[in-house]
Amino acid sequence: xxxxxxxxxxxxxxxxxxLFVVSIIISFVFELLPGDFAKAILGQSATPETVAAxxxxxxxxxxxxxxxxxxxxxxxxxxxxxxxxxxxxLGGSKRPVAKLIAPRLSNTLFLAATAAIVxxxxxxxxxxxxxxxRNSLFDxxxxxxxxxxxxxxxxxxxxxxxxxxxxxxxxxxxxxxxSSDTPFLEHLARIALPVLTLVLVTVAQMMRMTRAAIIxxxxxxxxxxxxxxxxxxxxxxxxxxxxxxxxPIANVIALNLAYLVVGxxxxxxxxxxxxxxxxxxxxxxxxDMPVVQGCALIFAATYILLNLxxxxxAIVTNPRLLHPR
Amino acid sequence: xxAGDALLRIRGLRIEGQSEDTWHEIIKGIDLDLKRGEVLGxxxxxxxxxxxxxxxxxxxxxxxxxxxxxxxxxxxxxLARLDEAAKRKIWGxxxxxxxxxxxxxxxxxHQLADQFAEAPLWHGRMGADExxxxxxxxxxxxxxxxPETIGDRxxxxxxxxxxxxxxxxxxxxxxxxxxxxxxxxTALDVTTQIEVLAAIKDTxxxxxxAALYITHDLAVVAQMADRIMxxxxxxxxxxxxxxQMLSNPQKAYTKSLWAVRSLRKDEERGEQPLLSxxxxxxxYGAVQVLHDVSVEVPRGRTVAVVGExxxxxxxxxxxxxxxxxxxxxxxxxxxxxxxxxxxxxxxDLLRRVQMIYQMPDTALNPRRxxxxxxxxxxxxxxxxxxxxxxxxxxxxxxxxxxxxxxMERLPSELSGGQKQRVCIxxxxxxxxxxxxxxxxxxxxxxxxxxxxxxxxxxxQKELKVSxLYITHDLAxxxxxxxxIVVMYRGRVVQSGMKSRVLSPPHxxxxxxxxxxxxxxxxxxxxxxxARRRPGANA
Numbered sequence: 062x063x064x065x066x067x068x069x070x071x072x073x074x075x076x077x078x079x080l081f082v083v084s085i086i087i088s089f090v091f092e093l094l095p096g097d098f099a100k101a102i103l104g105q106s107a108t109p110e111t112v113a114a115x116x117x118x119x120x121x122x123x124x125x126x127x128x129x130x131x132x133x134x135x136x137x138x139x140x141x142x143x144x145x146x147x148x149x150x151l152g153g154s155k156r157p158v159a160k161l162i163a164p165r166l167s168n169t170l171f172l173a174a175t176a177a178i179v180x181x182x183x184x185x186x187x188x189x190x191x192x193x194x195r196n197s198l199f200d201x202x203x204x205x206x207x208x209x210x211x212x213x214x215x216x217x218x219x220x221x222x223x224x225x226x227x228x229x230x231x232x233x234x235x236x237x238x239x240s241s242d243t244p245f246l247e248h249l250a251r252i253a254l255p256v257l258t259l260v261l262v263t264v265a266q267m268m269r270m271t272r273a274a275i276i277x278x279x280x281x282x283x284x285x286x287x288x289x290x291x292x293x294x295x296x297x298x299x300x301x302x303x304x305x306x307x308x309p310i311a312n313v314i315a316l317n318l319a320y321l322v323v324g325x326x327x328x329x330x331x332x333x334x335x336x337x338x339x340x341x342x343x344x345x346x347x348x349d350m351p352v353v354q355g356c357a358l359i360f361a362a363t364y365i366l367l368n369l370x371x372x373x374x375a376i377v378t379n380p381r382l383l384h385p386r
Numbered sequence: 387x388x389a390g391d392a393l394l395r396i397r398g399l400r401i402e403g404q405s406e407d408t409w410h411e412i413i414k415g416i417d418l419d420l421k422r423g424e425v426l427g428x429x430x431x432x433x434x435x436x437x438x439x440x441x442x443x444x445x446x447x448x449x450x451x452x453x454x455x456x457x458x459x460x461x462x463x464x465l466a467r468l469d470e471a472a473k474r475k476i477w478g479x480x481x482x483x484x485x486x487x488x489x490x491x492x493x494x495x496h497q498l499a500d501q502f503a504e505a506p507l508w509h510g511r512m513g514a515d516e517x518x519x520x521x522x523x524x525x526x527x528x529x530x531x532x533p534e535t536i537g538d539r540x541x542x543x544x545x546x547x548x549x550x551x552x553x554x555x556x557x558x559x560x561x562x563x564x565x566x567x568x569x570x571x572t573a574l575d576v577t578t579q580i581e582v583l584a585a586i587k588d589t590x591x592x593x594x595x596a597a598l599y600i601t602h603d604l605a606v607v608a609q610m611a612d613r614i615m616x617x618x619x620x621x622x623x624x625x626x627x628x629x630q631m632l633s634n635p636q637k638a639y640t641k642s643l644w645a646v647r648s649l650r651k652d653e654e655r656g657e658q659p660l661l662s663x664x665x666x667x668x669x670y671g672a673v674q675v676l677h678d679v680s681v682e683v684p685r686g687r688t689v690a691v692v693g694e695x696x697x698x699x700x701x702x703x704x705x706x707x708x709x710x711x712x713x714x715x716x717x718x719x720x721x722x723x724x725x726x727x728x729x730x731x732x733x734d735l736l737r738r739v740q741m742i743y744q745m746p747d748t749a750l751n752p753r754r755x756x757x758x759x760x761x762x763x764x765x766x767x768x769x770x771x772x773x774x775x776x777x778x779x780x781x782x783x784x785x786x787x788x789x790x791x792x793m794e795r796l797p798s799e800l801s802g803g804q805k806q807r808v809c810i811x812x813x814x815x816x817x818x819x820x821x822x823x824x825x826x827x828x829x830x831x832x833x834x835x836x837x838x839x840x841x842x843x844x845x846q847k848e849l850k851v852s853x854l855y856i857t858h859d860l861a862x863x864x865x866x867x868x869x870i871v872v873m874y875r876g877r878v879v880q881s882g883m884k885s886r887v888l889s890p891p892h893x894x895x896x897x898x899x900x901x902x903x904x905x906x907x908x909x910x911x912x913x914x915x916a917r918r919r920p921g922a923n924a
Contacts, residue, residue: 280449282490289444290478290505290556293471304495380494380540 064385065376072372076365083361084136088129091350101348102145119145132351136358142351144344158355162337164241166359169329169336172252173321176259180321181314184264188271188310193298195276207265219258219331227254237334255332259325263317270313274306281305308375315371323360393563393596394420394443399456401438401447401620412451413438413620422563423594427611427628429601429643431831432802435620436600440566443598444481445473461563478505482557486569488549492541499537502556511560524555527592528585547578551585558589564596571606575694575858576902583609583904584915602831604643605904608632609911616640629908642833644906649836649865651843653884656684656868659718660852661706661820666715668705675701677876678715683820686850690867690884692857692899698876699856703822706854707739720819737767740813744825746805750797756783756808757793763815782811785848786841803834810841814849823855827862839865860903864888872896 099115100107107115116122120131135142141158187207191200210218227235234251243251275298278284287301326338333339337356344352376382401413413435420426428436438451445465447453458465460481465473477483482505485491492501502524503517512520518537525533528551541549550570557565570586571579587610590597599610607614607628614631616623616639624637635641661683668676676698683689691699704710706717708728717724719739725731743749750759760779764770770778780790786807797805806826813821823842827835843866845851855866863870863884870887872880872895880893887896901914 282485282487283493285448286483286485286491287493287504288477289446289483291474291476291509292478292504293474296508301493301495305493378495381542384540384543 065382068376068382069373072369076369079365080358080362081133083365084133084358085129087354087357087361088132089125091354092125094348119143132354141355141358144352145349146347146352158351161340161352162355162359165335165337165340168239168334169322169325169338171248172255172259172325172329172334172336173318175249175252176256176263176321177318179256180260180263180317181267183260184267184314185271185310187264188268189275189298189303191268191272192275192279192302193294195272200272203268207268210261211265213262215258215262216327216331218261219254219328222254222257223331226257235332237332239335252332252334255325255328255334258328258331259321263320267310267313267317271306271310274309275302278302278305304378307378311371311374311378312368315367319364319367322363391421392419393422393424393461394418394598395457395459396439396443397457397459399439399442399458400454401435401442402452402454403438404450404452409452411454411620413442415456416617416620416622418443418615420564420596420598423596424613425590425597425599425611427599427601427607427614428617429604429607429614430617430623431602431833433619434617436602436617437568438620439617440568440598440600441483443564443566444477444483446477475509478562479509479511479560480562481564481566482560482562484550484553484557484565484567484570487573488553488570489541489546489573491553492549494541497538497540498544498552498556502537502552502559505556506559509560517559520559521555524558524589525552527589528552528555529581530555545578547574547582550574550582554582554586554589558593558595561593562595564598565590566598566600567610568600569602572601572603576860576904577694577898579606580902580904580911580914583911586610587911603904605906605910608906608908609904616643632906632908649839649861651688651864651866651868653868654687655883656687658685659683660685660720661854662718663702663706664716664718666702666705666712666717668701668710668712670701670710674713675876676705676712679705679873679876679878680715681854681871681878681881683852683854684868685819685852686846687868688846688853688855688866689869689871690855690857690863691871691873692860692863693873694858694899696875697873699858699873700824701876702873703741703824703854703856706822707741733767737816738819739822740816740818740820741822741824742806742809742813742826744828746802746809746829747797749809750805752797754796755793756795756797756800759797759808760811760815763812767816778815782815785814785845786811801834802830803837806830806834806838807841810838810845814845814851818851820852820854823853825857826855828857828859835862836865842866860900872899 099112099121103111103115120128132142139159141162144156144158144161146156187203191203194200223235227233233253235254237251237255239248239251279302284297284301287297292301325336326342328334329336329338330342337359341353341356344356396416396418399413399416399418400411402409403412416439418426418439428439430436438448441448442453442458443460445458445460445468453466456466460476465476492498499518499521502521503514506512506517506520507514521537522533525536530536530548530551536544536548536552544552554570567586571582574582583606599607601607611628613625613627615625616631616637618639623639624631624635631640635644659682663679663681666676666679667674679698679702681689681691681702691702693699701710705712708724708726708731711726717726719735724735757779760782761775764775764778768778779793783790783792788804788807788811792800792804792808797808800808809826827838830838839862842853846853853866857863867884869882870884871878872887872893874895880887880896888900890897892900904910
């Protein structure tokens with residue numbers, strides 16, 4: 062057990078280091094962006110004096126390294142800085158980035174979690190069934206359907222679903238415009254179509270990896286041994302193959318979960334769902350650098366965390382590591 | 387044989403195997419009878435169809451194989467006509483299977499006791515508590531250490547020999563009428579093998595279980611079987627009770643199998659040493675594998691390094707070649723100390739020491755033709771090119787008794803023995819003075835192995851090359867060695883001329899090793915065990 066704890070802590074440490082590297086990259090990429098933040102925020106008509114004052118206030122006149130250190134110092138204690146927006150008039154209301162991101166992030170996480178709760182078990186079950194009835198009609202149909210859905214751009218899937226399930230057959234809400242005081246059940250009802258879209262585009266990969274990982278193991282001598290003990294196919298798949306297939310499956314699930322958090326921007330835009338993806342896109346177009354940086358860091362953290370979880374799953378499902386000699 | 391006695395009756399069994407989309411017959415009409423409580427040995431070389439027949443006795447054909455004709459009557463029911471669901475009721479309950487590699491045949495994700503219990507629980511033979519008791523009982527009978535708790539372990543937590551016994555226990559869990567043993571001790575060291583053989587033999591005798599015992603090792607089958615069937619190319623060569631088969635084989639093929647083990651070389655004392663390993667220690671990370679090992683290889687002679695797996699034989703080879711620089715000691719080659727690391731050795735030094743490996747399949751690049759495989763060291767070390775290169779490659783092929791037409795072949799177009807010949811030719815291409823042979827015949831059938839050994843002996847005579855021959859097989863040692871070094875747990879426990887090491891008095895471990903090598907006579911196993919039993923010497 063201790064060896065595992067050490068490994069996990071090591072991975073965690075590496076994750077934190079990776080995050081720092083990412084934060085550096087994020088900051089310096091913005092230095093490379095063309096144009097002037099102050100002019101972009103304040104508009105063409107801004108006088109040189111207001112621009113200079115804005116730059117002084119936001120510290121934009123300081124060297125990049127100093128600005129990075131100030132920013133990352135704040136991030137460590139939970140302060141992501143202040144948004145540039147609303148700063149048009151000097152001394153106007155201050156809008157902390159954390160406050161802007163928090164409700165959006167919680168919306169995105171809610172959407173992602175709902176989609177994951179549907180997609181992950183569905184993908185696993187379909188993958189196991191496809192492995193069990195491999196090369197049967199069922200297997201082929203599942204493969205064709207999932208491959209089709211993954212090969213279709215998600216905005217297209219989204220509009221098709223909207224057209225048929227919200228416009229022609231008014232079963233679902235076409236738009237997912239919720240606010241912080243939308244009741245839980247209505248919130249759930251409103252995100253039905255975005256969830257369905259996300260499920261359709263994520264199930265294929267997870268299902269196919271489950272199928273492949275299981276089938277890959279079916280040639281193992283211990284599977285033959287189980288067969289020759291009289292164990293029926295269903296139990297062989299679930300009891301003998303699956304426990305040894307978690308590592309690759311967990312990896313693909315982690316990637317897809319990360320996509321649900323990080324890659325949903327298109328779905329959010331199509332369904333006008335107030336999530337973090339939309340916030341980031343808006344911030345980019347407005348050159349609201351602190352918000353973009355905050356979002357990017359959260360996305361990076363999501364990726365790193367989920368991959369870490371996948372690694373840990375791979376470790377704890379390996380009896381050689383879990384039960385050392 | 388009276389009808390009531392018959393347990394298994396196979397008639398006209400034909401099985402086809404698929405390769406590259408075409409089906410070839412691999413079992414060509416086999417008849418087989420087995421009485422209750424009888425042990426039938428199936429022997430033959432790889433490709434003889436032993437395992438395929440063993441599995442077919444369960445009504446099972448591996449993916450890529452199909453049973454095309456014949457009947458497999460098990461206790462009056464034709465398994466060839468049963469559907470999978472009906473066969474599942476028999477598998478594990480009335481017929482069970484013991485595979486060659488226990489490490490691969492146990493599911494790494496589950497504890498031994500759970501895997502033991504699966505068949506009895508699934509077939510409704512026992513409850514969970516009863517299973518537990520039955521497991522402990524069988525573990526004890528099979529002389530596993532701590533039988534009460536060993537079932538809680540995972541497969542990777544027990545040794546290979548223990549795992550093989552645990553698998554036999556698992557096969558016995560439902561008290562089946564028939565067990566198919568598919569080379570159950572092939573992957574084990576001789577000292578471990580003897581214990582597993584004894585445990586299997588005792589247990590099946592106690593329960594009166596019938597068995598098909600599949601092996602390529604004649605001496606092993608002589609201990610285990612009441613009757614022996616010799617197979618070749620999917621056909622029966624001959625069949626007889628064990629004693630008769632050993633003393634009086636009828637067919638030429640059987641006689642040739644019997645003769646293999648009698649290859650002997652007269653030892654010759656070496657003059658000046660070519661290689662001297664002096665007090666070498668080596669480690670993998672924190673684990674020290676070699677402890678103060680000293681070995682001397684005379685010019686033009688063969689020194690055999692013997693020991694069981696984990697004794698440090700291959701590590702010694704790695705230390706000599708520089709792949710694993712020793713932590714202590716020196717390796718002197720032709721009077722001069724060798725630089726410890728491979729990188730700091732000159733091209734000429736590298737040329738003079740070559741290696742041949744155990745698995746010719748993995749030692750040859752599957753995408754290179756024989757011409758390139760052998761030609762590369764010729765170009766690299768000797769700088770030959772053009773027609774001279776071609777001539778040299780043809781010469782090397784001829785030395786290893788291969789035709790010039792092999793030049794354009796890929797490794798996949800060669801048999802196991804031919805691949806090993808190419809490996810030998812590749813080693814010779816560098817015109818080395820020392821060749822380290824790491825278990826070079828272990829992966830080969832006995833007849834092929836014998837040819838390879840003869841080839842190595844002839845080459846030594848012609849080229850005066852020295853061999854450091856690593857092996858765990860004492861029959862091979864007798865066939866090729868001048869001197870023997872016995873290793874145990876990373877130390878040299880005994881060394882000297884072959885005749886000296888092989889005749890008593892030996893070191894305690896050498897004695898164990900020598901007495902564990904199965905001999906081709908009925909009752910050898912019982913004799914050895916009787917001698918070893920505590921109190922027998924007192």
